[in-house]
Amino acid sequence: xxxxxxxxxxxxxxxxxxxxxxxxxxxxxxxxxxxxxxxxxxxxxxxxxxxxxxxxxxxxxxxxxxxxxxxxxxxxxxxxxxxxxxxxxxxxxxxxxxxxxxxxxxxxxxxxxxxxxxxxxxxxxxxxxxxxxxxxxxxxxxxxxxxxxxxxxxxxxxxxxxxxxxxxxxxxxxxxxxxxxxxxxxxxxxxxxxxxxxxxxxxxxxxxxxxxxxxxxxxxxxxxxxxxxxxxxxxxxxxxxxxxxxxxxxxxxxxxxxxxxxxxxxxxxxxxxxxxxxxxxxxxxxxxxxxxxxxxxxxxxxxxxxxxxxxxxxxxxxxxxxxxxxxxxxxxxxxxxxxxxxxxxxxxxxxxxxxxxxxxxxxxxxxxxxxxxxxxxxxxxxxxxxxxxxxxxxxxxxxxxxxxxxxxxxxxxxxxxxxxxxxxxxxxxxxxxxxxxxxxxxxxxxxxxxxxxxxxxxxxxxxxxxxxxx
Amino acid sequence: xxxxxxxxxxxxxxxxxxxxxxxxxxxxxxxxxxxxxxxxxxxxxxxxxxxxxxxxxxx
Amino acid sequence: xxxxxxxxxxxxxxxxxxxxxxxxxxxxxxxxxxxxxxxxxxxxxxxxxxxxxxxxxxxxxxxxxxxxxxxxxxxxxxxxxxxxxxxxxxxxxxxxxxxxxxxxxxxxxxxxxxxxxxxxxxxxxxxxxxxxxxxxxxxxxxxxxxxxxxxxxxxxxxxxxxxxxxxxxxxxxxxxxxxxxxxxxxxxx
Numbered sequence: 001x002x003x004x005x006x007x008x009x010x011x012x013x014x015x016x017x018x019x020x021x022x023x024x025x026x027x028x029x030x031x032x033x034x035x036x037x038x039x040x041x042x043x044x045x046x047x048x049x050x051x052x053x054x055x056x057x058x059x060x061x062x063x064x065x066x067x068x069x070x071x072x073x074x075x076x077x078x079x080x081x082x083x084x085x086x087x088x089x090x091x092x093x094x095x096x097x098x099x100x101x102x103x104x105x106x107x108x109x110x111x112x113x114x115x116x117x118x119x120x121x122x123x124x125x126x127x128x129x130x131x132x133x134x135x136x137x138x139x140x141x142x143x144x145x146x147x148x149x150x151x152x153x154x155x156x157x158x159x160x161x162x163x164x165x166x167x168x169x170x171x172x173x174x175x176x177x178x179x180x181x182x183x184x185x186x187x188x189x190x191x192x193x194x195x196x197x198x199x200x201x202x203x204x205x206x207x208x209x210x211x212x213x214x215x216x217x218x219x220x221x222x223x224x225x226x227x228x229x230x231x232x233x234x235x236x237x238x239x240x241x242x243x244x245x246x247x248x249x250x251x252x253x254x255x256x257x258x259x260x261x262x263x264x265x266x267x268x269x270x271x272x273x274x275x276x277x278x279x280x281x282x283x284x285x286x287x288x289x290x291x292x293x294x295x296x297x298x299x300x301x302x303x304x305x306x307x308x309x310x311x312x313x314x315x316x317x318x319x320x321x322x323x324x325x326x327x328x329x330x331x332x333x334x335x336x337x338x339x340x341x342x343x344x345x346x347x348x349x350x351x352x353x354x355x356x357x358x359x360x361x362x363x364x365x366x367x368x369x370x371x372x373x374x375x376x377x378x379x380x381x382x383x384x385x386x387x388x389x390x391x392x393x394x395x396x397x398x399x400x401x402x403x404x405x406x407x408x409x410x411x412x413x414x415x416x417x418x419x420x421x422x423x424x425x426x427x428x429x430x431x432x433x434x435x436x437x438x439x440x441x442x443x444x445x446x447x448x449x450x451x452x453x454x455x456x457x458x459x460x461x462x463x464x465x466x467x468x469x470x
Numbered sequence: 471x472x473x474x475x476x477x478x479x480x481x482x483x484x485x486x487x488x489x490x491x492x493x494x495x496x497x498x499x500x501x502x503x504x505x506x507x508x509x510x511x512x513x514x515x516x517x518x519x520x521x522x523x524x525x526x527x528x529x
Numbered sequence: 530x531x532x533x534x535x536x537x538x539x540x541x542x543x544x545x546x547x548x549x550x551x552x553x554x555x556x557x558x559x560x561x562x563x564x565x566x567x568x569x570x571x572x573x574x575x576x577x578x579x580x581x582x583x584x585x586x587x588x589x590x591x592x593x594x595x596x597x598x599x600x601x602x603x604x605x606x607x608x609x610x611x612x613x614x615x616x617x618x619x620x621x622x623x624x625x626x627x628x629x630x631x632x633x634x635x636x637x638x639x640x641x642x643x644x645x646x647x648x649x650x651x652x653x654x655x656x657x658x659x660x661x662x663x664x665x666x667x668x669x670x671x672x673x674x675x676x677x678x679x680x681x682x683x684x685x686x687x688x689x690x691x692x693x694x695x696x697x698x699x700x701x702x703x704x705x706x707x708x709x710x711x712x713x714x715x716x717x718x
Contacts, residue, residue, distance in 0.1 A: 057673075057683060060682045060683045066602070067606070068602020068605055072605075130600035130601065131600075132602065133641060134599035163538065164538055170536045171535060171536065171541070176534075176545075179542060184545070187550075196641075197640075199640070200642070201636035201639045201640070202636055203560075204639075204640055204641065205636075205642040205644050206556075206557060208642065210553070210556065210557050244531070251544075251548065255551070256552070259552040259556050262556065267617075268612050269610055270633060271560060271564045274560050345648070415620070417616070418619035418620055426678060426679065426680060
């Protein structure tokens with residue numbers, strides 16, 4: 001049986017050298033440029049709502065700019081405007097390369113990018129007007145949900161057709177993860193945005209939490225790991241430690257993640273046995289996480305010195321560390337005893353930001369830093385600015401995460417002592433929110449330097465005669 | 471009164487863990503016997519390093 | 530098996546979907562079929578079984594108020610669940626009487642559900658009937674006038690619009706009222 005593989009695959013780099021297709025990458029470019037613009041714009045909103053915790057009357061007389069309107073805009077803008085769009089753009093870049101063929105349809109891809117921008121702009125208008133479905137992560141009104149489904153089908157068809165026409169039989173890890181993302185997202189999104197409308201109360205909440213949990217677990221996690229599995233070996237020019245270990249990570253993720261939605265309702269009005277199932281499976285999440293993280297660390301063995309002056313690799317490996325931490329927090333938080341302390345506190349945004357910003361946005365930023373100079377056939381505008389963007393985001397992120405975890409525990413312990421009036425637990429957290437605001441400023445500076453660096457690279461590529469000829 | 475589903479859920483979990491352990495063992499033995507667990511199935515990780523024309527790469 | 534997952538496009542897709550659907554079905558479709566309390570409105574007339582009372586559907590005005598609650602994003606900072614924690618039952622309590630815990634049958638008419646994930650302000654699952662209309666008017670106009678140190682944003686346009694204000698207060702007064710558990714000293718009565 002082992003011979004099969006050597007027969008079906010044109011083995012070794014020598015066999016494929018010189019036969020690369022001419023990639024256009026137009027879709028990838030458009031997705032990334034618009035996602036970076038949203039990263040910057042929504043970053044302003046993020047800092048504004050952090051400021052509202054410190055100065056609660058800020059913009060308080062403008063109905064369209066209250067906390068309740070800006071928070072969904074921040075969440076949806078970052079998730080769909082920035083992160084998912086950037087992930088899709090990078091997918092359009094790496095799938096054709098891993099398959100050794102051109103993207104199935106560049107025209108369809110550009111149409112998808114255009115539709116995605118329509119969705120994001122529509123979301124801004126709707127959320128500021130307060131047209132909100134009232135379900136977390138599913139705030140967008142129904143017409144926009146339908147457009148998201150259409151865009152996702154366009155994206156999925158394009159990627160699947162590319163994979164189906166691939167040159168090599170055996171698929172690299174990133175391809176499985178991307179296929180998984182496309183398939184699971186379809187069902188997770190339909191559950192969270194359409195099926196919920198036919199349910200009420202606890203039943204609806206259960207569907208809603210299945211969606212919320214898996215929006216992170218089966219959308220951003222697999223596509224983020226696809227990026228990490230691609231860009232860590234590429235950026236360090238080191239082969240991945242183990243292809244087979246990555247399969248354990250993938251298939252256990254496929255099986256375990258979807259069970260855990262009810263852990264958002266621990267101690268709440270939902271059946272105890274369902275909570276127990278969610279807890280058991282939350283603990284099992286350690287398996288896919290540690291399989292993946294071990295693979296990345298083992299890849300870097302003997303290569304850590306590269307972190308010194310490799311900006312994408314800095315983002316990637318700190319993203320891996322944050323991924324490990326956030327996926328340790330998650331299972332621990334789902335234990336009933338820990339949950340009784342930290343649930344519903346400021347620990348929650350700390351945890352959520354570490355997953356979405358610390359891990360998955362870091363992967364996407366690294367991918368952008370890696371991809372943009374290559375597709376525009378130029379150099380990065382400034383390596384040192386890239387370094388600055390890393391340290392701004394890193395320090396801002398650490399300030400944000402650590403103060404909110406500690407603050408969250410502190411808050412939870414106070415809540416569990418009913419002798420303390422609620423308002424005193426609010427006042428006690430004010431120093432935490434001040435640190436959060438200044439950490440937010442640091443992170444925003446990181447976003448600005450990242451966005452400026454990329455935009456200057458793109459604009460500089462046009463004026464560079466040497467690359468224009470190439 | 472509301473029925474207590476805690477114990478059935480625990481038995482269900484034990485059953486499920488056993489089922490999964492058996493499944494994992496089965497797949498492991500099967501792939502081991504088919505010879506998949508060798509070096510030659512690791513090929514994609516070397517190939518992906520050479521997946522693009524070096525033109526875009528400037529160091 | 531693993532090689533097939535690795536090289537066969539159709540097999541990989543099928544396996545990924547099957548794995549997903551096992552957990553997906555068992556945790557979303559099956560639970561409401563097993564636990565009937567999720568869909569049956571609360572009703573109890575026997576004090577031996579806990580607080581008596583009955584869950585009633587929302588009126589039109591209350592539904593309008595609920596829509597405003599959703600529109601203004603109140604649910605981002607206020608949860609609506611008294612959890613099975615001693616501290617929760619005390620914090621949701623009133624005048625020394627602990628509140629009963631929230632159960633699924635109290636939320637049968639809620640859509641969208643407002644359980645919430647983040648408690649920046651206090652939980653509202655038992656707030657109905659605790660504060661009168663005048664209190665809410667002053668509090669919406671500027672929360673810090675009544676609760677120094679509060680970080681709730683002011684909502685002056687709610688107070689200015691009599692129709693919306695009446696609706697939202699009507700909704701707030703329904704919260705947690707299905708179970709009769711409190712001493713008889715409601716402001717509004």
